[in-house]
Amino acid sequence: MRAFGTDFAVPPGYLNTPSVGIPPAPVAAAVAESVERWRTGAIRPAEFDPWVARARAGFARLLGVGPGDVAMGASASQLVANVAAALPAGTRVLAAGGDFTSVTFPFAANPGVTVTEVPLDVLPSRVEGHDVVAVSVVQSADGRIVDLPALRAAAEAAGAAVLLDASQAAGWLPLDVAWADWVVAAGYKWLLSPRGSAWLAVRPDARERTRAVAANWFAGEDPWATVYGLPLRLAGDARAFDLSPVWLAQVGAAVALEYLGGLDLAQVAAHNVGLADSLLEKLGLPPRGTAIVSLEADPGRSAAAGIVSSVRAGRVRVGFHLYNTADDVERVLRAFE
Template sequence: MELDEARKLWQPEPGWLNTASYGLPADPAWEALQDALTQWRSGRNAWEEWNDAAERSRVTFAGLIGVPARDVAIGSTVSQLLAPVAAALPPGATVVVPEVEFTSNLFPWLVQEQRGVRVRTVPLERLVDAIDADTDLVAFSLVQSADGRVAPYDDVVAAARAHGALVSVDATQACGWLPFDAGRADAVLVGAYKWLTAPRGTAFAYLAPALRERMRPDAAGWSAAESPTDAYYGPPLRLSADARRFDIAPALFCYVGAAPALEVIAGIGVPAIRAHDVALANRFLTGLGRPPGESAIVTVDVPDAQERLDRAGVRAAVRAGRVRASFHLYSTEEDVDLALNALTG
């Protein structure tokens, strides 16, 4: 699917530059969700059809990041999917994390400190050098939520492997616009409601087979069974042999919207989306006299930024005067220029 043609599937109001907070739905996702809500209201449909959307989503997500679908677990949030990874660390293990890390990829490690896990935080630019013989796991966001910096993925993985450490990656702010080889990590977590443009309440985890052997599915329910529809009642324990044992029952309407959303992203292709997004981000940066970068998320210091953007109808994140603008496939040059005029006029 050509990107220019696909962009007609979105109906944004001008000035939306905040996909790093949440993505906007394509028409197929919006329409599927509206249809499901109508069916729910009238009782016209069996819920199994909605549940099938979760499996479609799993398969499409796996294809997007280049891993087998059997190695993907589904859930609702990154922290929920990350919890059994953190719980599998032995007492005394050391985790290295960037110091300005989104808390969904920090708190799951910190809560393990009460049983002896050590968490060491370092500046992102020192992350590779901080991985040493005492490191058991390194956890980091592939793209930082705070400022859009892209982590040196290959260098981090190489350093971790050199010291026998596990690698856990939060790709929430990357997956959907930044191509990467997910299979090089041990765990890759993604909240799908940003760059994958799915409803909130959808999340995915690539869990490498060797890592899964260390983990215990403490949240196991019927959806974690080998045959979920045959596991509604009674013993014995009969969990899936693959990553589905770490599933929680899907938030059905969220996945009804997620399946077509991910299929649209896959149909366009992440490399084409990256080229579009980064070009717009660099148009924004150069318009403010800043050097171009390599991320779809950028931050700049501009006095009175919040008031200026609000008056112009531009929606971007602003923290203490620092603008965080994020650009996705439905963003346009006109959106960029609207923001630039507001910030420089």
Template sequence: METFESLVRAEFAPKNVYLNTASNGLLPARTVTALDRAVRMRAEGTPTGPLYEDVEAVRASFARLAGVPVERVATGASVAEYGGLIAASLPAGAEVLTAEADFASLVNPFHMRGDLKVRAVPLERLAESVRPDTALVAVSAAQSADGRIADLAAVRAAAEAHGARTYVDASQSAGWLPLEAGAYDFVAAVGFKWLLGPHGAAFCVVPEDFGGLTPLLAGWVAGEFPWDSCYGPVEDLAHSARRFDISPSLFSHAGLRASLELIEELGVSAIEAHDLGLADRFRAGLASLGHEPVPAPGSAIVSVPGLGHRQPELSAAGIETSNRAGNLRAAFHLYNTTADVERLLDVLSS
């Protein structure tokens, strides 16, 4: 029987200490094989019908990870696309509550409307800041800059109490933090970070009644029978969230199908335990060096103020991290080991 460690060893062989999953996840070996197969199909003129099957397999896999019926999952290319649809559904003057310095792809579509009241508050005050006139609360489950985890249960309760909708960006959490997407109105996530897929695929979970969204980006794939919707207006939109699909990047979905299969085989709970164990080990090591990370209990992302300038030095030493807002950000995922943590601490101590 394969173990967590044996599965990971079979899929990953990084040439350096890679601690930058918050930017891009590493591709498993099976994903590289799937991408190669898809590219060869196009190069050789092989019928590409199986690549469209990958899209539906990816949708179903993400639905299982998100804990929702597959009919609630749309797939496109970016979180910003779905943020734009949600923003377009709000009436002029509606208030959107966000966390200060949240990721641009989440908050920017609401600012671009120009006629919405976008209010930003500290993350820890988000739930208490919901007001009777708040129409939508939009927040990342885990903050990109520093890994802080939103109190989503409190946000949901406050939103329900005031009749507001909720929109969660799970791009920095889906794949290592269990996701209960059905508890929120809208949940979006990209596939190229913790879900270990190629760039070019994203998801959006919508309510069963579609939450007032208009499929403004609908093309032929948004039809109930897509191959019958190639010409002229789409007469019969999909009766599911597929009406919000954007024409899929077939290569991306071919690779992501393999990546999500691995995530499901390993199990998100096991990945979470692994990732948090390494992150907490790093936090403990930082304390011994006299550094204090941004408080982010329960997060696989560790952000250290004042050390961002050391990112180039670490990269030269074969350790990939990132510099975010002057902080050194290390993101621990399933392919990392305790040796990676010790190597990072060793270089930081020098």
């Protein structure tokens, strides 16, 4: 099918983007070409450096930050660990109850840190008395969106640092998050990139509060000059927190992020939310203004109706993205008949 100016090979009823996004044809083609070069021995390591740079710049553009403020990694939790491991003993972290554990586990794994969970809807009002707030912009389980303006105001008033996980938001929700100390996102969901791609935006004044827990050759100022020997010599910007790249993932991410960066994300959000709220309305439920819908439903019945979805927190979770249509809404409705 063709949607938003490109082609997708998405089957009807695919509503599982919150788990795995489906790439546009040019993304899959770029990865396939690299696989063929690998298969035939034509590949050279340095040829992936431009892909990494393109993907980094694409993510930076989506967040409204500079490429030098973005670290590249393989997963959200691995990048969050650069923040969590740097926190000194006695740090008090505030989190949303039931948030995805890639956000909370890295902090809980630091024995000197206390993590307190509160309901998402009251989180901004509980910031006082905490040093760091770590929360997903959009909740994985049910699509609820944190009140970002209220959180920003509360954090600034309390002097608290903020880490945002945009894995369920970046790619469909226009984001004004450059104010946050750290913003992380995995690429394989709404960003339509291969798994093994993720990024962490680090505000310049937060670099000294971030630790390179997986310091490696690629995190050097000139990676090809830091492949052997000491002393430690990391890049002077957020690239100091880079992981050695997952090559094929970066190829796909470069193409996907450039494609998404050329879209009007307000239109993407209107499309996605319009379908999600249409489903809720036809089920007699109030609109929620998010691309993710969590339903009390029989997973077996949903699958029998040709719906590809996930079960999260005991409920069937569906998500609407670029390639979904009103026909997908009708397919879900038929599962409730």
